[in-house]
Amino acid sequence: MSDTDKSAETRDEVILNVPNYEVNLVKSEESGIFYFICSNPSRNKVSIIYFPFPTYQEVPQRDLELEETPMELGGEQGRWEEERLKTASLSFGAKKEREQGMRHEQEKYQLILEEDEMINFVSTAITMKGTRSEKDQEAPALSQAELKKQSMQEVRRSLPIFPYREDLLAAIHEHQILVIEGETGSGKTTQIPQYLLEDVSVGYSIRFEDCTSERTVLKYMTDGMLLREFLTEPDLASYSVIIIDEAHERTLHTDILFGLIKDIARFRPDLKVLVASATLDTERFSCFFDDAPVFRIPGRRFPVDIFYTKAPEADYLEACVVSVLQIHVTQSPGDILVFLTGQEEIEACCELLQERCRRLGSKIAELLVLPIYANLPSDMQAKIFNPTPPGARKVVVATNIAETSLTIDGIIYVIDPGFCKQKSYNARTGMESLIVTPCSRASANQRAGRAGRVAAGKCFRLYTAWAFKHEMEETTVPEIQRTNLGNVVLLLKSLGINDLIHFDFMDPPPHETLVLALEQLYALGALNHLGELTKLGRRMAELPVDPMLSKMILASEQYKCSEEVLTIAAMLSVNNSIFYRPKDKVVHADNARMNFVVPGGDHLVLLNVYTQSGHSTQWCYENFIQFRSMRRARDVRDQLEGLMDRIEVEVVSSQEDSVPIRKVTGYFYHTARLSKGGYKTVKHQQTVYVHPNSSLFEEQPRWLIYHELVFTTKEFMRQVIEIESSWLLEVAPHYYKSKELEDSSSKKMPRKQGKTKEELG
């Protein structure tokens, strides 16, 4: 193939390491455009990955208001796009041909659009419009440094929300429930409460002042905290205004609050409710709250140009790496943010980027590659906020943490492969899993918006415009539809809401999820056979943990091991990353972990870790323990211990005896027995396996209790503890019959027998 030879003449040296490919970076003398030449000798192919962005600037841009006009890519627009795309690529090739008279150039550029391996970005000429309003034009956007110099008054006046102050207060005055649409940065979170405080007509009534001291005029709290407030004050009488911020995030607790607050607003006409959300779904909120009016506040985001790939990318990790390099070499200064799904991907991506930069050496400007994800140690997290040195470019490779939770200054370019990890819950089996799924259009737009915080930006989506339109969901499935509802159901029951099936959910959870939660609470003795809360259930609801854990804590009193069980409950309720296992120190980390192993099972190992822990960063570092998880476990434990008085449980230690702990921990509900090749859950006769990270992985005891089921590569029980089957008759005589616990595999699965006793033993 003659092209191979020709391109070989311009070949510099092999600079990128792509399997089966030789890749060179070449700069065109004529246009100054950089491009990669990839050749695959074995397949006799030459391809060019070039940097198409500058050429596409010739294409007329067409704004599309995503917020107001639904994007139409099928039909007319689809054809329009196709046409335009054709023109764009041809005009580029044709121009080259005219200028250089080089026939093979034309062919090469044709090839660009045909090769599957190429990252072929297509500007659909869709721009996410900036959100700066007419009213906002007088106040310039200010940098953080400039803001610091200003007085508080000036800062407040400069926020996008400021011109709307009077109109907003009037609207709040007029309506009981108001939906406020405004994105982050509009100032709604900090300013609205202040406006309310400054405005006597509206807000804080005499009644309110009667109820609280001056110090508690304004409370910022999480949605979960507000939910707990209902337990002590079911009508929220001491509050006169409730603002539900970030409503679009649709967290489990926010969704429950919607139903509860809508309900109390009916008999508390003096209560004002503000539902603040990003520019999405506000119509749904309005509809849910009996057509409450929507008040719109523009933000201060700059426009973001959106690019899609022409064809789907098979390997999005590789596509990310190439895209970063493309941007780095062709685009004007500005940092890059890449969204990946998890730690493993992020590490791989960072390594690939660093490796390629190393090979490119001084051919390209310095590229700082920085990972960020929630479990990354804090000192490494902090690095992403360091300012980029002059002449260099920063690329931050992040999980969804950068989508909402944190904001990085200086991001101009976003690369979005369109995936995220999402928890899902199978209510039939009670099994949780974390699955890589295509993210929603809302999520993709949120990601794109991250490119427009400091200046006009660009977002490169590693999927097609067609996929965006047809394969992605409009919004993310709300958490309430993909999680275990055990403690939410318990909480609602303790608020006196008995008919959960007809509770006013904005999006109801699957029926099976409610049924399983009710069944579990019944089995634990928190509900009686009429579905009413028992005395035990009332005490369980006081504890902010999973019902199985609260049951276990209450039962620990009788077995004189509450001291230990509190610790175990706290350790189980933090996330699963107590043990730190960095890739480069796997052996050390595993050894450190082995040192904590004690007989009996994982619960006892966790107890041992907590007991031995010095709780200092130093200690955690030396023992390969995640400091943050330990601190969290300690906080949870302190909180639980503080609640023991209230539920009348004495805190006592079993000393060295592990038997009472094992009788109580994990509790009887999740039992599995050894069965050929694996285990069978007693409840559903489901085949499950001990997780390889478990301390009991090698031992395979006949009977065990698991804390949770997760599906990854297999159905795994995570956190297991060894028990004797006879104990089950002792701790849960209402739930198990001795026949069912004989070690014969031909036995039928146990059925719930008789009524649940209110208290065990």
Added chain:
DNA sequence: GAGCACTGC
């Protein structure tokens, strides 16, 4: 022999 997104009552 696996692999853990994100919060936070």
